Amino acid sequence: MPAPRTFQILGFATLLLVASFLDERLAWGALALDALVAVAFLVDFRRAARTPLEAARRWPPLLVQEAPAEVAVSAGTSARRRVTLALREGLHPGLAERPLRREVAIQGPGEVRWTTYTLIPRRRGEHPAAPLTARVLGPWKLAWAQRDLLPAEAARVYPQVRWEGRVGQLLALAQRRRMGQIPQRMHGVGTEPYALREYLPGDPISKIHWKATARHGRPVTREDTWERSARLVILLDCARTMASMDGRRSKLDYGLA
Numbered sequence: 001m002p003a004p005r006t007f008q009i010l011g012f013a014t015l016l017l018v019a020s021f022l023d024e025r026l027a028w029g030a031l032a033l034d035a036l037v038a039v040a041f042l043v044d045f046r047r048a049a050r051t052p053l054e055a056a057r058r059w060p061p062l063l064v065q066e067a068p069a070e071v072a073v074s075a076g077t078s079a080r081r082r083v084t085l086a087l088r089e090g091l092h093p094g095l096a097e098r099p100l101r102r103e104v105a106i107q108g109p110g111e112v113r114w115t116t117y118t119l120i121p122r123r124r125g126e127h128p129a130a131p132l133t134a135r136v137l138g139p140w141k142l143a144w145a146q147r148d149l150l151p152a153e154a155a156r157v158y159p160q161v162r163w164e165g166r167v168g169q170l171l172a173l174a175q176r177r178r179m180g181q182i183p184q185r186m187h188g189v190g191t192e193p194y195a196l197r198e199y200l201p202g203d204p205i206s207k208i209h210w211k212a213t214a215r216h217g218r219p220v221t222r223e224d225t226w227e228r229s230a231r232l233v234i235l236l237d238c239a240r241t242m243a244s245m246d247g248r249r250s251k252l253d254y255g256l257a
Contacts, residue, residue, distance in 0.1 A: 001135075001143070001144045001146070002041065002142070002143060002144075003137060003138070003141050003142050003143055003144055005140075005141045005142055006037060006041055006142045006143065009033070009037050010034070010037060012033070013030045013033045013034050013037070014030075016029055016030035016033065017030045037142075040140060040142055041142050041143050042143075043140075044138030044139065044140040044141075044142040044143040045138060045142075045143035045144075045145055047138050047139055047140075048136040048137060048138035048139075048143055048144065048145035049136070049145035049147070051077060051079050051083060051136050051145075052077055052078045052079060053075065053076070053077050053083075053085075053134065053136065053147075053149060054075070054076050054077070054149075055073065055074060055075045055076070055132060055134070055149035055150055056073070056074045056150075057071070057072070057073050057074075057132060057150055058071070058072040058073075058074075059071060059155060062158065063119075063121050063155055063156065063157045063158065064121065064157070064158050064159075064160055065121050065122070065123065065124045065157055065158065065159055065160040065249075065253065066120060066121065066122070066160050066248070066249075067120070067121070067160060068118050068119070068120050069118070069119050069120075069121070070116050070117075070118060070119075071089075071116065071117055071118075071119050072114055072115070072116045073087060073089070073102070073114070073115050073116075073117075073132065074112050074113065074114045074115075075087065075104055075106065075112070075113050075115075075134070075149070076106065076110075076111065076112040076113070077106050077109065077111075078109045078110070079109060080108065080109055081108070081139055082105065082106065082107055082108070083105070083106045083136065083137075084103070084104075084105050084106075084136070084137040085103070085104045085105075085106070085134050085135065085136060085137075086101065086102075086103050086104075086134065086135040086137075086144070087101065087102045087103070087104060087115070087132065087133070087134050087149075088100070088101050088132075088133045088134075088135075089101075089117070089129070089130070089132060090129070090130030090131070090133065091119075091127075091129055091130065092127035092128050092129065092130075093122065093123075094121065094122055094123035094125060094127040094157065095119060095121050095122065095127050095129065095155060095157070096119060096120070096121075096122070097122070100117050100119075102115045102117065121155075121157040122248065123157065124157050124158060124159040124160075124253065124256070125156070125157060126154050126155070126156045126157075127154065127155055127156075127157060128152060128153075128154050128155075129152060129153050129154065129155050130152055131148040131149070131150055131151055131152050132148065132149045132150035133146060133147070133148055133149070134146070134147060134148075134149050159253060159256040159257065160249075160253065160257060161256070161257045162257075167254060167257050171257065191224055191227065192224060192225050192226065192227045193222060193223075193224060193225075194223045194224055194225035195223045196209055196212055196220050196221070196222060196223070197220070197221055197223060198218070198219070198220065198221070199213075199218070199219030199220060199221045200221070203221045207221050207222050207223075207224075208220065208221055208222070209221065209222040236252075236255050236256070237255070238252060242255065
């Protein structure tokens with residue numbers, strides 16, 4: 001595609017055509033300039049298309065829904081000139097709201113230019129990332145040549161489990177409880193056996209351990225505590241109604257958190 005310098009030269013040729021009403025020789029000069037620009041554009045386009053390039057993309061180790069992550073892209077060339085690139089990341093709407101663009105200038109051969117951008121995944125799941133596309137500016141700055149530097153790949157986004165509001169309060173409460181920092185008194189009676197002791201007046205009859213009583217020949221009471229090693233099975237509703245959105249998150253996202 002034409003670069004801004006091409007349009008500037010063509011604009012100058014248009015001025016010559018306008019001025020040809022005063023001198024007919026200016027029209028021939030404008031036509032010659034147009035032909036020269038067309039030939040130079042083709043030559044510059046071919047040189048830009050043949051520019052050797054190599055690139056790499058480095059994803060973060062973990063992508064979490066609505067959590068900022070840094071993605072790094074590197075580009076290098078063996079050409080013995082300054083190379084200007086316009087990079088475009090075509091990302092799925094679940095990864096970014098719009099495609100990301102960066103302009104990179106590589107000064108010479110052997111130099112590897114890194115550019116980073118912040119990615120905030122919008123939805124959980126596996127989303128495709130389009131090929132990394134680059135537009136290379138020709139040495140005369142008359143034409144851009146476009147090509148794909150990296151193939152398409154998939155990125156997996158995990159659900160967010162640390163949110164603000166009511167969900168965040170419940171998660172913080174569960175974290176403190178797991179660490180033994182119980183913020184409130186527990187009410188009720190536990191059911192997990194803790195120890196056996198001698199029966200004392202006032203102990204409920206339902207707490208008597210009859211097998212131990214028969215083995216020792218005297219009443220033995222069972223002490224219970226709160227369940228801490230129980231196996232929990234959570235049933236999560238994944239029906240279609242859970243796909244309804246509340247802001248930028250679905251009901252299923254809240255359920256996973």
